[in-house]
Every structure is written in C-alpha cells, then in structure tokens.
Amino acid sequence: MNFPVDELPNIEFKINEPLSKYTFTKTGGNADVLAFPKTRDELVKIVDTARVNDVHITIIGNASNLIIKDGGIRGIVIILPNFHKITVSDTKVTAEAGATIINTTIAAQKAGLTGIEFAAGIPGSVGGAVFMNAGAYGGEIKDVFESAEVLLPDGHITTINHEQMDFSYRHSIVQDNGGIVISATFALKRGKKEVIQEEMDRLNELRRSKQPLEYPSCGSVFKRPKGHFTGPLIIKAGLQGKIVGGAQVSMKHAGFIVNIKHATATDYMNLIHLIQKTVKEKFDVELHTEVRIIGEDEK
Missing domain, CATH: 3.90.78.10 (UDP-N-acetylenolpyruvoylglucosamine reductase, C-terminal domain)
Incomplete structure (x- = not known):
C-alpha cells in the first residue's frame, strides 16, 4: 500500500489500526491506514493524495449500521469525528458529517424546531445517515433533508440538493458516486420545545424497550x-x-x-x-x- 503518510505530517494517521475499536459490533479487521482529518483542507489533501497514488478510499461514519469483515480494509479509511459542528439558522439545522444524529436532534429541540424527532435515538453520524437515508418510527432523512456539501472523488466540493440526492429506501446518490458528505442541512418547522422533547422521550423509551x-x-x-x-x-x-x-x-x-x-x-x-x-x-x-x-x- 503506497499511501505517503509522510507527505502529510500534520494530519493524524494510524497504521494497521484495528477497526473493531470503532464499530458498534466491536468486530472488524485492521485498516492499512486510518485517517482523522481535522479540517476540510486536510480531507481534500487526503483524497487528492489517494487519487494521485491510486489508493482506495473508504469512509466510515459512526460505524453503527456497519459490519467490517475480519480481513480488514485495504487502502485508506477516513473517519470524521472532528467534523462535529452543528449550527441553527432560522428553521434550518446544519450539521457536519461527524456530528451524531442524536446531537442534531437535541440542537433542533433546543431551538424549538420540529420534524427530526424520529431520529432522536439513531446512533449514527450525520454523514452516515444521509448516505443510508437512515430512518426510524415512520420517518426518514429524506423527509427533512434540504442539501449537503459533498466532496467528490475528483477533489471538487459541490452542493447536492434533495432531488439530486436520489433518495430511496436506505439509498442515496453518494452510495453511487463515491462522494464524501461533509455537512448536511435539514429544513424543519417551528414547534413547542416541550412537545418536541416529549416526542423524543417517547421514541427513545420505545427504542429502549424494544431493542x-x-x-x-x-x-x-x-x-x-x-x-x-x-x-x-x-x-x-x-x-x-x-x-x-x-x-x-x-x-x-x-x-x-x-x-x-x-x-x-x-x-x-x-x-x-x-x-x-x-x-x-x-x-x-x-x-x-x-x-x-x-x-x-x-x-
């Protein structure tokens, strides 16, 4: 594997890292190289370097709905826990890909925004939730999704809207185009904080009792x-x-x-x-x- 880690000295890498440390199943083999970019520039540099050196890229989110086989993953694996910023503007919530869906629903509730309560207990990341069109209790990400910033394999960052995302059951366009979700914006509606919290509590209790x-x-x-x-x-x-x-x-x-x-x-x-x-x-x-x-x- 010829990914030149030494050429990117300021980026955190782990070599031959057990991925069982990161998956919810506590299983999975090793990654040749595991990268933890802290900024968009670092992420772009990793993708560009991998492309130039013909190294395969795998992106994993919170690894909550994922099985990594025991032979591990060749090439470079990217994980985005440093991309966790969540911002609220009017009735929209924008979350970076490494933020958890749970924290995104909490931010929405605190702002008195409703529509994403269905996701209050989904343990995945925002990037993974968009990638999979995650859903629970009658709701899906597509129901509240407005747009996402996506890093394409050629190193170009683009904005993909709802129609372009081509959502279907547990599917989105980024499963097909090799893109990496950087952030996503969700369009919500105003509601009463206490009512929103009650619904989140109800769904979380249902999850605890059933799962x-x-x-x-x-x-x-x-x-x-x-x-x-x-x-x-x-x-x-x-x-x-x-x-x-x-x-x-x-x-x-x-x-x-x-x-x-x-x-x-x-x-x-x-x-x-x-x-x-x-x-x-x-x-x-x-x-x-x-x-x-x-x-x-x-x-």
Whole structure:
C-alpha cells in the first residue's frame, strides 16, 4: 500500500489500526491506514493524495449500521469525528458529517424546531445517515433533508440538493458516486420545545424497550421485505436466540444480531447467511441486508 503518510505530517494517521475499536459490533479487521482529518483542507489533501497514488478510499461514519469483515480494509479509511459542528439558522439545522444524529436532534429541540424527532435515538453520524437515508418510527432523512456539501472523488466540493440526492429506501446518490458528505442541512418547522422533547422521550423509551441496546450490535440487520416484518419471520423460522460463534439473534428483537461473547465479523456473516437461507426455504422470502458490509474476508 503506497499511501505517503509522510507527505502529510500534520494530519493524524494510524497504521494497521484495528477497526473493531470503532464499530458498534466491536468486530472488524485492521485498516492499512486510518485517517482523522481535522479540517476540510486536510480531507481534500487526503483524497487528492489517494487519487494521485491510486489508493482506495473508504469512509466510515459512526460505524453503527456497519459490519467490517475480519480481513480488514485495504487502502485508506477516513473517519470524521472532528467534523462535529452543528449550527441553527432560522428553521434550518446544519450539521457536519461527524456530528451524531442524536446531537442534531437535541440542537433542533433546543431551538424549538420540529420534524427530526424520529431520529432522536439513531446512533449514527450525520454523514452516515444521509448516505443510508437512515430512518426510524415512520420517518426518514429524506423527509427533512434540504442539501449537503459533498466532496467528490475528483477533489471538487459541490452542493447536492434533495432531488439530486436520489433518495430511496436506505439509498442515496453518494452510495453511487463515491462522494464524501461533509455537512448536511435539514429544513424543519417551528414547534413547542416541550412537545418536541416529549416526542423524543417517547421514541427513545420505545427504542429502549424494544431493542437490545445492552449488547454491541449493528442495528437493524435486514431491510423490511415487502408485505412482511423481518423480526416475526425470523421468529417463525425458529431462529430467535440462535448462536453462531459469539453472535446471537437477539432475544429482545429478532431483527438484531448481538455480540454476546467476543464475536467476529465472520460469526455475524455466517449467522446472516443462515437466517437468509432458512427464511427463503421456509417462506420463500428473500431477506436483503440493510447493514452495510465492507472489507475483505480473513485469509
């Protein structure tokens, strides 16, 4: 791998870094190089340097709906925890890509802005939420999204509006064009702070009661198949509680796979494949993963 770290001395890099330290599942192999840019200029320099040296770039957000395979990721991985600024202007909230969606909803509530309460418990970053068109409890990012600043693979920063973002279920254009979300602006409406907080509290309590937040997991594993609900399908297939290695189909919510005992990404993948195979055989329903799966198999 020929990424010249020495040519960018002011940028924080970690070499051969275990990505299990950053994923919500606590699994995943090593990154050849992991970069933590602090500014847009640093981010652009990393992208330009990678392009010149023909080094593959992978961007990861808060790694909450992500499985990184045990073989890790070749090339350079970029993570943006330093991009966390959130600003409010009139009825719009603009958040940098590394800010959490949770903190973005808190900022909106404090400003008396409503519309994004559905995301109050989503653990991802703003960049990841836009990338995936994240959603919960009947709402999706596309419902409040206005525009995003995106760094394209050629090093050019552009603004992408709602129509150009081509949102669909767990999809946006940045999944196709290789862009990196730098920030996003959400268009909200004025509301009463106490009413907004009550709705956020209600949804967070619902999440706590329904989801296995006490264990490491990658969130909801599968997309909802048309005409079905994933959790009940898995239960009817007799797989709730099923364990492969250290990974288990959650006893609290069968749509989640939890790390109960030093699971590997391979354990996760094997359990996912078992669920898909069994549900297809029993009900002729194909389950497609919602969780993003990246990286290489362990050799």
